[in-house]
Amino acid sequence: MTSPHYFIAVTLPESLKERYAGWQQALKNKLPYRQWPQSEDLHITMKFLGPVDDSRLEKLIQAMSEIERFPAFSLQTGTLGTFGNPKKPRVLWAGVERKHELIRLQENIEKIALKVGFQQEKRTYMPHITLAKKWAGGVIQLSDLKEHYTGQDQFSVNQVVIYRIHPEKQPKYHAAAVYNLSGEAI
Template sequence: MSAHYFFGIKASPHVQKNLKEWQQILSQSMDFKIWTDPDDFHITIKFLGGCTDEIISAYVNELKNQEWPKAFSLKIGPAGYFGQKVRPRVFHASVENSTSLLIMKDQIDRAGEKLGFEKENRNFNPHITLAKKKAEGTSPLSKAEYPSIFDIEYPMRVEHVYLFRIHSDQTPKYEPVEKFVL
């Protein structure tokens, strides 16, 4: 069986610390099946799924020839969710959909199309997942008096994009195997 991979951006230590605080507050009112380890906080750019070493090598070589955007800043937050507001299936930190991020996504998608990876038809919705899978309890975002900490936006400097290998049986789960400098 081939390993699974994705391209993404690691959350900075400052963002990790603050989003871990969000998780702690969230855990007081909700119990998700999966809580993302703070070392695994990231923005997914493109999920590849199972890939052979040959395909990964070709993808990396294709991207090494790219002219990446210059390093840029993003806003992380406020909190968001996928699914129902009261019992979301995913609780996340929203991510600013900046021009530089969209350019990077397009470059990764175009390189992948040359190798047989289809471009997704759905809109790109960048986020950092904090917790997922059916939750018990009620989301603090569904309450009128929810803590304002979930409204905060944190700045994050993006200087690299990574190719991650997924180790589903380990914690942390995501191993950076290639780094592209912006």
């Protein structure tokens, strides 16, 4: 039996989850994606871990406690974007500001995971909130849609979570450990 999969993420406030769930509802009729995450599952991934056995998970949970010394901060989200071929994009997302504090937090998480034995991510970190994935066919022009799905929403980043993935459940992601950042967001 293979070990369950995990990832580390920043949580979103309910108000943002509701906003992006509204975008998803409106876009489902316009875009042929096979997967639309439930609003409860919306997040900003900091590091995907893949399969993790119980022993390594316990080490990671303990090591991640040092992240609680990291100060809380504010962050903006907004514009619609994609990964992959613009005419058949594999992922549809809401953009996230590449703020210095977010990048530092991600780098710290990467270092902690490396110490526990996880692979270093080789790709440049691109923060986003996945709204849909797995393109199901056809060619479309997304530029028209992007004009209607914009906005600057600001929220406080004050929590990081290690999530376990349950592919057969809805919602799919369940917290294995929660870390509160220190102080109030500026």
